[in-house]
Amino acid sequence: MFLSKKKLALAMAVVLQQWAMTPALAQQNTSLQLAAANRPLDEVSVNSTRGIGGDINRVAATVSVITAEEIEQQNAKDIKDALRYEPGVEVRRSSYRVGGVTGASATMGRGGNEGISIRGLDGNRVMLLEDGVALPRAFSQGTLSAGRGAYTDTDLYQRIEILRGPASSMYGSDGLTGVVNFVTKDPQDLLNVFGKSSYFALRPSYDSSDSSYGATGTMAFGNESVQGMLVLNARHGNETETKGDNDSRSANRTKADPLTYNNRSALGKLVFKIDPRNAIKLSVETVENRLRGDSLSAVTSVISGYQSTSNVDSNKLQAIFEHDDADNRVAQKLRANLYYRDSRTQQYSSESGTTVGATVRPRYRDITYKDDIFGGGVLAESSFKTGAMQHKLTYGIDASVATLQMSASGTGWTTCTGTQYCEYFPKTEYSVFGAYLQDDMRIGALSVIPGLRYDGYKIKPEASAKYDAQAVNGQPAATSKDSALSPRLAFIYEVSPAFAPYVQYARGFRSPSPHEVNSYFNNASQGYSQIANPNLKAETSNSYELGFRGKLATSVGNLSYSGAAYYGRYRNFINLVAVSGAGTVANPTINQYINAAKATIRGVEGRLDWRLENGLTLKSGFAYTKGTTTNQNGLETGLESVAPLSVVAGARYEPNQVWFVQSDVIYNTAKKREDIPTSTNFVSPSFFVFDLSTGYRFSKNAVLYAGIRNLFDRKYWSWTDMRGLSIADSATNKDAYTEPGRSFNLSMKFEY
Known part of the structure; x- marks a missing residue:
């Protein structure tokens, strides 16, 4: 970290002492204090393990934390930038290359x-939280694709916590393969920067990869009783560049299609400290993303133009009560949380050109997806002893009710007679109740951590004349409910601070989404339709992990490291498959979401961080995952969502609090053809990318951060971004899906 609060306070103290010292004595004292400032900071505590401020070194899992300082130093404009140097954690973002009102390319890049991929799985199989509140579920249908990353803004976050591996024993559904918790900024964090009763900051920034510019304004005020904060952020940009140079208006185009976007967000918080033990936090947040694209790559002999827009809105209200009392015999810590969030994604497509047969042009599609949720929970911690055993009990309940719905209109869609999906699934109430208990039992160096969670969920559709009109086969929407137990057992043995091995077993699950249980679409005139499945089961996983971590003090600096090997078996994967039919008008193909597949995922990962006393820091990390999936016919193939081996290495030189320079290298191996369903499709080759960044503090009130990504201007493809696109190996437009070439970013922060 370039300048932490601890380092800033230390630097100010150094300056004051220099005024009162002789030059020689001042120089000697400064050197000693600067050396101390460059030592590793205090151990990071995390909330993503569901403990309240748990020690990251006492967790039987791989956990990493990205701080607000690191986000700023990287000039990360979104979560894809923020997670760039986290091996094994991928953010999927397809090139915005939509084309045609119908067809597979209709949703590309929308x-x-x-979302975020962890250990080879993504989508709704990874739990994404913001201050403990689940982000809306991903949804895609027709021309609409609602991504989960659109509801986030990195400028609002104090840190991002990543927990790899199943987490259903504490969080419930969607914690099948990992958790990412976005923790928003807090007034106290800002007031601590200068130790004053007020704080103000302005941070303008620029990124050449999409010619985007923006600014973040932050203010905070407070005293011992009341604190407040307001963060405002806005950003305007264009299409993300590719390495392509074909500027034609056709499918052969390899330059990015033109687009513009405008993102705005705001976060306000009030904190009332009732007494030293109790506090109430109230927050309001809004995120708004607007995008408009012109798909020149969709132009054909009959399509003269294709324009699209995407509007994403999210609003959240949250109240948190915190109680901390170390002298309480029953519960030393308690958190009560109440929240409401409404979210909406609306996407519009307009296609102009020549009418051909039954395809009338111009035509349009206008689709909206809503996911509103009201919920809350109580979390408590109790520490006590039974004989020689120390217990740390974490327990609580969660409950929420979400309302999900979608609507669509379009050219020729006026009566919803069954040949449209104007209500692909009916308005649905999705309720969840969970209760959990975990006991961290310590006897000397040994920790035994059993945990168990119970979840019950119910998917209850509302009566809908539109949906029933579509379901011409007489299949009305059905209520679906079930429950699940998610156990966990872990062991940690701290041989010494330098070596602490652990082993754990955890069970995860994901309940089906409303549109997977109840969905209907009938296009028998084209030879296909889709039906509901009220008998869907939840996806489950059984995972085993063996790992270690340690901290070692050397004569030249401190070394920390971790490693893990994992194996998971996943059952009842929910896939949309053809269950009958021949694809003809007389015998149309019937598609249905079913528990069609199972999967096996295994891999290894490791991290190393060596902070030397001379201001040099070396870091490295890697992640290798291998996955296979077996469909309902017993055919085993490679799991396409698994990314190739990823290695990240970096070096940072920070001799004092004034400046730093840092280099990072990212290496990915090639994706293997045997790991994809169609071996003749294009697979991403291996690549090296070299990044360079620096920072310079002009004074305690002003700092500059600058960086160059892909310094050597390499052409490369990210498998996570391009998988599933079915690009033939012989395709001439492959460069349209490349990552940006050399780009630079710049920001300046003024704070008072």
């Missing part, structure tokens, strides 16, 4: 930062 989801933006669609």
